[in-house]
Amino acid sequence: MKVGLFIPCYIDQFFPHVGMATVEVLERYGATVDYPTGQTCCGQPMANTGCTEDARPVAKLFLDVFESYEYVVAPSGSCVAMVRHHFHDLLPDDPRVDKVGSRTFELCEFLTDVLEIDSIEGEFPHRVGLHNACHGLRELRLGKPSEQMATPFNKVEKLLAGLEGIELVQLERTDECCGFGGTFAVAEEAVSCRMGLDRLADHKSAGAEVIASADMSCLMHLGGLARRKKLPLKLMHVAEILAQSTKTQPTPTP
Incomplete structure (x- = not known):
């Protein structure tokens, strides 16, 4: 299973260890993880602020970068929600929106819904x-x-x-x-x-x-x-x- 790893802006800039932890978890359960270096933002900050025209080319680039992957996984519910539920507003005539959106998952839902993992082995005494x-x-x-x-x-x-x-x-x-x-x-x-x-x-x-x-x-x-x-x-x-x-x-x- 090949996974395209989508890392949100603030994780890339401030919390890169979260991205590395995501890779470790995915690889633990057999996924082949690829990080396409052409990726940027999903466009959520601009879209939320009302800057639709600025968000549109960013959303298009996301589709260009990730359309070939079997699955796209991100450690961020808000960014995945942007791709899955709001790209239609930015690119209503792009047929790739449904295709890529249906294959884009937040990390935990990917583990439970796609990999069907019921329980994680490990210890965290806190x-x-x-x-x-x-x-x-x-x-x-x-x-x-x-x-x-x-x-x-x-x-x-x-x-x-x-x-x-x-x-x-x-x-x-x-x-x-x-x-x-x-x-x-x-x-x-x-x-x-x-x-x-x-x-x-x-x-x-x-x-x-x-x-x-x-x-x-x-x-x-x-x-x-x-x-x-x-x-x-x-x-x-x-x-x-x-x-x-x-x-x-x-x-x-x-």
Whole structure:
């Protein structure tokens, strides 16, 4: 199985270790991972800000780069949601949108839905609070949103729960936004920070040592607030946890 690895901008620039952890996890389960160097952004920042004309050529380049791959996998629910659900708005007449979009997956849903992995072998003896990022939850359906009356499920939680020694703490509000929202965090700084501090308080109250998420953008926002408040919390992408979950005493990274 050949996988085209799509790495979001902020992971490429600020958290490259998350990209490497993603490769390690995919290769552990038999995927042949290729990183096409011609890739750039998916266009989400421009599209969210209303700069449609600027986002359109970026989306077209994404299709040019990834159309030949059997699968495209990214450690980001928001970027995958952009490709799968919003490229139609940018390129309504491009037949490749459906083709590439249907083969583009967030890491955890690729593991559960494509590779059909029920449990990850490994050990992570820490108290973990799961932050369910908005795009992954409500656009990719990685879990059941709290506003829906349906059978509960959560693909990210399912993968983490199989690790030995892990304790997934129970939050009061399991799927509330962290306040990042891309350019929203700049345009509405005070509201964004207040929302983030509220989420940190929920995790801290639940006794979390580590906050985990499938979206590094949320963790970047929460991590910055945690450092400013000097809170004893570690922020880790799910890919990092899965990559480190060996029998050799994994240690959360700051």
